[in-house]
Amino acid sequence: MKQKISIFLIAVFSLLACRQDEESIQQIDQVLNIYVKNADGKDLLKPKIADNYTSVALLDLLADTDQKPVNSSILINSDSIRYVEYVGGATRLIKDSINPDSKSYYSSMIMRFTKKITETQNSVDDDTIRIEYNWTPQKFEVSKMWHSNKLVFTKTDTQPNIVNIVK
Numbered sequence: 001m002k003q004k005i006s007i008f009l010i011a012v013f014s015l016l017a018c019r020q021d022e023e024s025i026q027q028i029d030q031v032l033n034i035y036v037k038n039a040d041g042k043d044l045l046k047p048k049i050a051d052n053y054t055s056v057a058l059l060d061l062l063a064d065t066d067q068k069p070v071n072s073s074i075l076i077n078s079d080s081i082r083y084v085e086y087v088g089g090a091t092r093l094i095k096d097s098i099n100p101d102s103k104s105y106y107s108s109m110i111m112r113f114t115k116k117i118t119e120t121q122n123s124v125d126d127d128t129i130r131i132e133y134n135w136t137p138q139k140f141e142v143s144k145m146w147h148s149n150k151l152v153f154t155k156t157d158t159q160p161n162i163v164n165i166v167k
Contacts, residue, residue, distance in 0.1 A: 029141040030133065032153075033075075034084040034163045036113070044167060045074060045082035051115070054122070056084050059110040061128070062091035070109060084111075092133060103135040104143070111147070113167070125167075 036044045036053070047054040056074060059067040070089045076082050090107040097103045113125040130146040134155075142161050145153040153163040 026137065027139045027141075029139065029161070030088050032086045032131070032142060032145065032161045032163055034086060034111075034165060035081065036084070036165045036167060039166055043081050045084070047116075053113045053125075054116050055114045057112040057114075058084075058086060058090070058129075059112060060090045061108040061110060062093055067110060090131070095132065101136060105133040105135065107131045107133075127165075127167075 036056070038044055044052050045056065046052050056072070058070040058072045060070050061067065068091075071087065073085045074082050075085050090109050092105040092107050095104040095106050108128065108130050111127045111129050113127070115123045115125070117123050127148050128146075129148075132143045132145070134141055134143045141155060142153075143155050144151060145163055147163075147165050152165060153161070155161065
């Protein structure tokens with residue numbers, strides 16, 4: 001009987017020792033939804049419409065190999081508007097790490113837009129984007145984004161990371 005109680009107590013203490021405090025879990029908020037529109041608000045990511053882009057690629061400018069492709073997806077929201085979803089994957093460099101409990105990082109990428117001109121010819125339009133991130137032990141989040149050196153996004157608490165680019 002003592003052996004069963006000992007085994008039970010060891011099992012309970014083992015489970016309690018493995019339990020994590022909810023405050024020690026870091027929140028990650030780094031997904032960006034990037035909408036590309038013209039000045040009239042028309043979605044430019046519908047590839048079957050004339051003068052729209054047929055593809056968008058993200059290329060890492062800070063990677064060991066120049067212009068390394070970065071994963072992204074073109075998704076469609078509930079209003080049938082397409083957007084580029086960037087989850088992560090680009091190289092991040094430290095911008096500021098003076099405070100050990102608060103660090104800033106940045107990524108730089110080319111956003112390559114391809115448009116079909118004729119059946120055999122494409123037009124490529126390269127823009128640059130820079131994304132800044134903030135890190136604390138409690139949270140890692142996107143802070144700001146620039147498109148062609150113009151600030152187009154600043155993080156607001158509890159709001160989704162939605163970026164609108166006008167081309």
